[in-house]
Amino acid sequence: MSYLKIDGISKSYQEGIHALKNISLSVEKGNVVSLVGESGSGKSTLLRIVAGLENRNSGEILLEGARIQNPKEKLVPGYDEIQLVYQDYHLYPNSTVEENIARPLLQYDKQYKDKRVTTILNLLGLASFKDKLPRQLSGGQQQKVAIGRALSLEPQVILLDEPFSSLDTIQRRELIAELKSLFGQLGITVLFVTHDLDDALQMTDFLVIMQHGKLIQKGNPEQIFSNPKSLYAGKLFSHLNPIPDKPKTYVRPSDLHLYKSSGLSVKIIERQYLVHYNLLTVRLNDGTVWKVEDKKRSFEIGDRAFLKWEEEKEISFK
Numbered sequence: 001m002s003y004l005k006i007d008g009i010s011k012s013y014q015e016g017i018h019a020l021k022n023i024s025l026s027v028e029k030g031n032v033v034s035l036v037g038e039s040g041s042g043k044s045t046l047l048r049i050v051a052g053l054e055n056r057n058s059g060e061i062l063l064e065g066a067r068i069q070n071p072k073e074k075l076v077p078g079y080d081e082i083q084l085v086y087q088d089y090h091l092y093p094n095s096t097v098e099e100n101i102a103r104p105l106l107q108y109d110k111q112y113k114d115k116r117v118t119t120i121l122n123l124l125g126l127a128s129f130k131d132k133l134p135r136q137l138s139g140g141q142q143q144k145v146a147i148g149r150a151l152s153l154e155p156q157v158i159l160l161d162e163p164f165s166s167l168d169t170i171q172r173r174e175l176i177a178e179l180k181s182l183f184g185q186l187g188i189t190v191l192f193v194t195h196d197l198d199d200a201l202q203m204t205d206f207l208v209i210m211q212h213g214k215l216i217q218k219g220n221p222e223q224i225f226s227n228p229k230s231l232y233a234g235k236l237f238s239h240l241n242p243i244p245d246k247p248k249t250y251v252r253p254s255d256l257h258l259y260k261s262s263g264l265s266v267k268i269i270e271r272q273y274l275v276h277y278n279l280l281t282v283r284l285n286d287g288t289v290w291k292v293e294d295k296k297r298s299f300e301i302g303d304r305a306f307l308k309w310e311e312e313k314e315i316s317f318k
C-alpha cells in the first residue's frame with residue numbers, strides 16, 4: 001500500500017472545462033516529489049484537493065489508506081496531518097514570528113505549545129528573529145516562518161505551492177538546500193509545486209510533469225531529459241531545434257558539435273555569453289533558426305560554422 005495515493009482525480013470548476021483530468025500518483029513516506037507545470041496546468045488545484053481544501057469531482061486521496069474527505073463533507077475542512085504552504089506566505093502582519101508559528105496551536109496547552117514553537121524556531125534558525133514582525137524580515141525568512149507555522153502541527157505531509165517565487169536566485173537556492181535537509185531530517189513527505197525546473201531539480205530527483213490538467217510524465221530528470229514524452233516535457237530542460245526534413249524530430253543545443261568545415265552549414269547571427277558556454281543563435285540555409293552551445297567560445301557573429309550530432313541524440317515525438 002502506498003503512503004499517499006492520488007487516485008484518478010478529476011476536477012472541473014466550470015462544466016465541460018477540466019482543471020484536472022484523471023490524475024493518479026503514488027508517493028512513498030518521506031519522499032519529496034516536484035510537480036512541474038506551466039501556469040494553469042492545475043498544480044495548485046491538485047494540492048488543494050490533496051489537502052482536503054477543494055472539492056473534487058471524482059477520484060480519491062488516501063493517506064495511509066484513510067480517505068481524505070472533500071471540504072463539503074467536513075465541518076472544518078482540511079487536516080492537521082497535511083499542511084499547505086502558499087507562495088505569498090499568508091502571515092499575520094501584526095503578530096511576531098513566534099506568534100505566527102504558534103497560531104495553529106491555540107487549542108494546545110501552554111507547555112506543549114512553548115516547547116513546540118522553540119523547537120521549530122531552532123530547526124529553522126529563526127530563534128533570534130522570534131520577536132520581529134513579518135515586515136522586518138527578508139522574503140526568505142518570511143517564507144521560513146510560513147513553513148514553521150505549517151510544521152507546528154507536526155504534519156506528515158507538506159504541500160508547497162510555488163513557495164520560492166518571490167525570492168531572488170541566491171535566497172531561493174539557499175532556502176531550498178536548507179529545507180531539503182530539514183525535510184529529510186524530519187522524514188516528512190513533500191509535494192513541491194513549481195513552474196521552475198531548476199528549483200524542482202534542486203529540491204528532488206523525482207519529477208512529475210503536468211500540462212493542461214493532465215499528468216504527462218513522471219520519473220527522474222535523466223529519464224525525462226533523454227526521453228521526453230511531449231514537446232513541453234522536452235522543452236522544460238532546454239531549447240529543442242527542429243531537424244529539417246525529419247518531422248517532429250529535434251536535437252538539443254548541448255548535443256550539437258561545432259566545426260569550421262564539414263557538416264550542416266549555418267551562419268552565426270547572435271552570440272550570448274553564459275556562465276559555461278556561449279549560446280549561439282544560428283541560421284540554417286533553409287532559414288530555420290537554431291540554438292547551439294559553443295563550449296570553447298570560438299565563434300563570432302557573422303562566422304560560418306558546420307554542425308554535427310549523433311543520431312541517437314535526436315528526440316522524436318512520433
Ligand SMILES: Nc1ncnc2c1ncn2[C@@H]1O[C@H](COP(=O)(O)OP(=O)(O)OP(=O)(O)O)[C@@H](O)[C@H]1O
Nearest residue numbers: 013014019037038039040041042043044045046195
Ligand atoms: N476557483 C476557481 N474558479 C474557477 N476556475 C479556477 C479556479 N481555480 C483555478 N481555476 C482554473 O483551473 C485551472 C487550473 O488552475 P490552477 O491554479 O490549479 O493551475 P496552476 O498550475 O496552479 O497555475 P498557477 O501556476 O498559475 O497557479 C486554470 O484554468 C484556472 O483558471
